Structures are given as structure tokens and as C-alpha cells.
Amino acid sequence: MNDLRELYQETILDHYRQPRNAGRLVGANRTAEGYNPLCGDKVKLYLKVEDGVIRDVRFEGYGCAIATASASLMTECIKGKSEAEALQLMESVHAMVAGGGTSAEGKLAVLAGVREFPQRVKCATLAWHTMKAALDNVEEAVTTQ
Amino acid sequence: MKILDKLMHHDDVQAQFWRTDFPVLKSRVHGKPLVYLDNAATTQKPLAVIEAESDYYLNYNANVHRGVHALSLRATEAYEEVRVKVQHLINAVSPDEIIFVRGTTEAINLVAQSYGRSRLQAGDEIVLSEMEHHSNIVPWQILCQQTGAKLRIIPVNDLGELQMEAYADLLNEHTRLVAVTHVSNSLGTINPVKAIVALAHEHGVPVLVDGAQAIAHLPVDVRDMDCDFYAFSAHKLYGPTGVGVLYGKAALLEAMPVYQGGGDMINSVSFGETTFNVLPFKFEAGTPNIAGVIGLGAAIDYLGSIEWDELVAHDRALLAYATPLLASVSGLRIIGNARDKIGILSFVLEGMHAHDIGTLLDSEGVAIRTGHHCTMPLMQRFGVPATARASFALYNTRQEVDALVEAVYKAKEVFRP
Numbered sequence: 397m398n399d400l401r402e403l404y405q406e407t408i409l410d411h412y413r414q415p416r417n418a419g420r421l422v423g424a425n426r427t428a429e430g431y432n433p434l435c436g437d438k439v440k441l442y443l444k445v446e447d448g449v450i451r452d453v454r455f456e457g458y459g460c461a462i463a464t465a466s467a468s469l470m471t472e473c474i475k476g477k478s479e480a481e482a483l484q485l486m487e488s489v490h491a492m493v494a495g496g497g498t499s500a501e502g503k504l505a506v507l508a509g510v511r512e513f514p515q516r517v518k519c520a521t522l523a524w525h526t527m528k529a530a531l532d533n534v535e536e537a538v539t540t541q
Numbered sequence: 542m543k544i545l546d547k548l549m550h551h552d553d554v555q556a557q558f559w560r561t562d563f564p565v566l567k568s569r570v571h572g573k574p575l576v577y578l579d580n581a582a583t584t585q586k587p588l589a590v591i592e593a594e595s596d597y598y599l600n601y602n603a604n605v606h607r608g609v610h611a612l613s614l615r616a617t618e619a620y621e622e623v624r625v626k627v628q629h630l631i632n633a634v635s636p637d638e639i640i641f642v643r644g645t646t647e648a649i650n651l652v653a654q655s656y657g658r659s660r661l662q663a664g665d666e667i668v669l670s671e672m673e674h675h676s677n678i679v680p681w682q683i684l685c686q687q688t689g690a691k692l693r694i695i696p697v698n699d700l701g702e703l704q705m706e707a708y709a710d711l712l713n714e715h716t717r718l719v720a721v722t723h724v725s726n727s728l729g730t731i732n733p734v735k736a737i738v739a740l741a742h743e744h745g746v747p748v749l750v751d752g753a754q755a756i757a758h759l760p761v762d763v764r765d766m767d768c769d770f771y772a773f774s775a776h777k778l779y780g781p782t783g784v785g786v787l788y789g790k791a792a793l794l795e796a797m798p799v800y801q802g803g804g805d806m807i808n809s810v811s812f813g814e815t816t817f818n819v820l821p822f823k824f825e826a827g828t829p830n831i832a833g834v835i836g837l838g839a840a841i842d843y844l845g846s847i848e849w850d851e852l853v854a855h856d857r858a859l860l861a862y863a864t865p866l867l868a869s870v871s872g873l874r875i876i877g878n879a880r881d882k883i884g885i886l887s888f889v890l891e892g893m894h895a896h897d898i899g900t901l902l903d904s905e906g907v908a909i910r911t912g913h914h915c916t917m918p919l920m921q922r923f924g925v926p927a928t929a930r931a932s933f934a935l936y937n938t939r940q941e942v943d944a945l946v947e948a949v950y951k952a953k954e955v956f957r958p
């Protein structure tokens with residue numbers, strides 16, 4: 397039950413109920429769609445990148461609490477960051493939830509609870525993979541399978 | 542008093558006895574007693590099945606149909622006896638109509654590639670339903686790509702029942718095959734397969750029935766149903782994984798080209814010419830899953846010791862008990878309310894994704910399935926990306942239904958604003 401509390405902590409549920417930066421982004425110049433066939437999580441990410449910096453970001457989608465909260469938190473954290481910094485954050489989130497890595501700093505640390513639920517790692521990383529695909533400008537939907 | 546009330550249900554008392562035949566049901570999960578409600582994915586195995594498989598490996602492991610030595614004869618006998626058991630289980634005319642395969646999926650692929658590929662051409666139509674499992678969709682899509690045939694889809698109404706008038710309208714002179722599920726794995730709907738077959742036969746069209754979900758829940762009589770092919774998997778019938786059955790009418794199977802080539806399915810081989818074995822061996826290339834088939838035989842024997850009436854009544858009773866309890870949870874919507882259904886309850890909860898429900902229920906020891914259940918077109922039909930699904934087997938009890946409902950309330954509590 398403690399693991400569960402950690403997984404579904406208030407910040408996660410708050411971002412799930414009221415996702416930040418939700419919706420289309422007009423003027424986006426990089427987009428990508430991500431899909432987790434296992435549970436039907438879907439995310440579409442819009443980025444506005446100028447001079448290697450993510451000026452704005454929004455997302456649309458439907459997913460479980462973990463996938464949605466992770467996407468919402470991500471948009472808050474990568475806005476204003478350089479592409480390289482955003483990818484760095486992705487690496488640290490990945491290391492944190494897949495075990496091994498130490499906690500990511502700041503508000504992303506709330507995702508650490510996922511570590512105890514290996515079946516949920518893909519939910520937590522979906523938005524991040526999608527961000528990478530958008531930065532790489534990959535056209536087709538990425539999946540976490 | 543409440544507990545006494547529950548014990549008074551004769552079928553629940555019976556189920557408590559059946560439970561003791563299934564060793565895994567004594568397990569604890571996260572410190573809680575296991576409440577296994579994922580039976581539509583796969584059922585648990587009674588000790589008799591586990592012992593039949595290990596008895597084969599411990600005492601008479603040998604290849605079948607080949608050796609002259611004692612063990613091989615014994616293994617062959619045991620293997621072929623199961624063919625007769627399956628024949629009787631589904632009331633086929635002859636054991637030659639029973640082909641052992643890997644599972645429902647392989648059975649359907651066999652029919653698509655052997656029967657379908659040799660007979661269909663561009664412009665032909667295959668009729669499926671909106672509630673099919675991906676394994677009764679994708680093999681036909683592959684066949685369509687190969688032949689230029691097209692799929693026509695029987696729609697489902699809001700209750701989760703096939704729309705029979707629409708089905709009648711889909712049948713025409715281009716229809717070459719109908720492939721429908723006997724019971725929906727996502728909704729629990731029991732389809733009127735006998736009527737479906739009769740209507741197709743009026744047009745001279747053969748019918749394949751996917752029996753994966755029906756086989757453990759309903760008595761199946763392929764002669765009465767008059768279907769041309771029937772497919773099921775042992776692992777949903779309290780038997781092992783990796784074994785399934787394709788039933789086909791002998792005349793159809795005789796006329797069909799071989800599926801896979803190899804040992805056992807031939808009469809004689811030379812580099813000039815190979816002649817093929819007779820039914821059923823013609824479709825069983827290579828060494829089969831001998832232990833698995835023997836395990837299936839034990840599962841059929843196990844079920845044979847229980848009256849179908851009793852099984853069906855228990856399944857209906859659990860469904861009748863669980864449906865209003867779940868439906869009364871605020872924000873919960875049951876997907877699939879067919880008038881005729883087996884013990885499968887798919888549901889969605891407002892403000893909660895199925896995946897989260899699954900994780901939270903698991904922490905209470907309650908095992909359910911969450912996701913699209915390999916029926917993505919059906920999920921789309923009901924406008925949901927996924928559902929949570931509880932599915933019953935003979936060993937489930939009202940107490941376990943209570944545990945399910947309680948776990949759902951607890952899960953809601955976690956998500957309460």
C-alpha cells in the first residue's frame with residue numbers, strides 16, 4: 397500500500413485531473429504522436445522550437461494517471477530548455493523509473509514511485525519518447541512496445 | 542448473518558470444493574488471498590492436468606506415431622485417446638475431424654491459409670463481426686491482401702449484441718466465408734451461432750466459429766450448430782497452453798490443401814513427388830505438443846466429472862450477483878449488457894483509466910485484465926480506449942465478487958479529489 401501511495405501521490409493525481417499545457421499548440425513546428433498499445437495511452441505532442449530552444453509545448457491525449465501526469469509534468473519542465481537539456485531530462489527520468497538511476501531533480505522526482513511497478517514504466521516514459529521523436533521530427537507514431 | 546446467507550448458495554458451496562482442485566488458488570498476492578478473475582485470458586489448471594503432463598514426462602515420454610517401442614506406443618495411444626475425448630466433447634462425427642494445433646489463433650490461420658487461400662479471389666467477401674478478437678480478424682486481412690477479397694463487418698448494437706438483420710443483408714453471392722465468435726471475450730455476449738450458420742448455409746456459405754471463450758462455459762455441439770469449422774484453445778478450458786483444436790467437417794478438410802509441410806503429414810516423400818497422409822495427420826506436421834494434448838485430455842476428464850447444468854448455473858449466478866453490485870458503484874459503466882451472456886464483466890470508471898484500476902485492484906490481490914482485450918475495433922465501437930474486465934471460472938465465488946467490488950471502492954478512494 398505504501399508503494400501505491402508513492403505511485404499515486406497527490407502531485408500525480410493533481411496533474412492527471414488538471415493537466416498543464418493541455419491542448420493544441422498553434423504555431424508548433426515539431427509534432428509527434430506516441431502510442432502505448434498495451435493500455436491504449438495516446439499522446440500528441442506539439443513543440444515550438446526556435447534556435448534550439450523549446451519556446452512552447454502542449455499536448456493532447458488520453459491515458460492513465462501515470463502517462464497523463466508524466467506528460468503534464470514534462471511540459472512544465474522542458475519549456476524554455478534547450479533541446480539538449482530536454483533530452484538530458486528524458487535520460488534522467490528514464491534512469492529513475494527503470495531503476496538504477498538516482499532521482500531526477502525537482503518536481504520530476506514524484507515519478508520515482510513508478511520504479512516499483514515495472515508494468516507501468518512504459519506509461520511514465522511515453523510522453524518523453526514522444527518528445528524525442530518530435531525533436532527528431534519523426535513523422536509516424538512512436539510506440540513504447 | 543450475511544456470511545450465512547452466502548454459504549446457503551448451493552453453487553458457491555460447490556465452487557468451494559472445486560477450488561481445492563486448483564493448487565494456485567491458495568496463493569497470496571501482496572499479502573492478500575489471490576482473487577483470480579482473469580479467466581478469459583487463461584484459466585487456472587487443476588492438479589489432475591498438471592499431474593497428467595508430468596506423468597507423461599516422468600513415465601512414458603516418447604515421440605508419437607513413429608516408434609515400434611513400448612513407450613512410443615503408449616504415448617501414441619494416450620495422444621490419440623484425447624482426439625476421441627475432444628470428438629465427444631464437441632460431438633463431432635469422427636476423431637478424424639479433430640486437428641491438434643497450437644491454439645485458436647493457429648486454427649484460424651490454418652483455415653485462412655488452406656481453405657481460404659485456395660478458394661478465394663478478388664471480389665470475394667468474408668463476413669466477420671465487430672466484436673471479433675484480433676486473431677479472428679488479422680488472418681482474414683492477410684488473406685484479403687493475398688487474394689484481393691474484402692471484409693464485411695456485422696455491426697454490434699449498444700447492448701453488445703450482433704445485429705442480425707444487418708448480418709442477413711451482408712450475405713450475398715460474393716460471400717465465401719463467415720467467421721464469428723461464439724462468445725465475445727470483451728463483452729461476454731453469447732452469439733446465436735446456430736442461426737448465423739443456418740442463414741449462411743442458405744447462401745451456400747461455410748462458417749467458422751471461434752470457440753475460444755465458449756468452450757469452458759457452454760456445452761458445444763458442432764453437429765447441432767452445423768458449423769463448418771470450430772476453433773478453441775486448451776488453456777481456456779483448464780488445460781495447458783500451447784495446444785488447441787481445429788474441428789472441421791471431414792469433407793471440407795479432405796478437400797483442403799495442406800497447411801504446413803514436414804514429418805507425420807506425409808505418406809511417402811521423394812524428391813520427385815510427395816504424397817500426403819490422411820486426416821487428421823495431413824494437418825499435423827512435425828512433432829506435436831504431446832504433453833499438452835495429454836493435459837487437454839485430463840482437463841476434459843475433469844470437466845466431464847461436473848454436470849454442464851451445474852457449471853452454467855454457477856456462471857449465471859455469479860454474473861447475476863456481480864452485475865448489480867458493480868453497476869451500483871457511482872461512475873461505473875458496464876460495457877456489454879447482452880441479454881444472453883457468460884460471466885464476463887467489462888467496465889469503465891469515470892475519471893479513472895483502466896490501467897490504474899488494474900494496478901490498484903492488483904494491490905488488493907484481485908487479478909483482472911485491463912486494456913483493449915485484443916478487440917480494438919470493438920473498443921472503438923463503444924468509444925473507450927480500454928476497459929477493466931473481470932471474468933469468472935467455475936472456482937470463483939460470491940465472496941470473490943465482494944472482494945472485487947470492495948477493491949473497486951478502494952481504488953476510487955485513492956483517486957477521490
Ligand SMILES: Cc1ncc(COP(=O)(O)O)c(C=O)c1O
Pocket residue numbers: 581582643644645646647674676677722724725726751753754774915
Ligand atoms: C474470442 C477469442 N478468440 C481467440 C483467442 C485467441 O486464443 P489463443 O491466444 O489461445 O490462440 C482468444 C484469446 O484471448 C479469444 O478470447
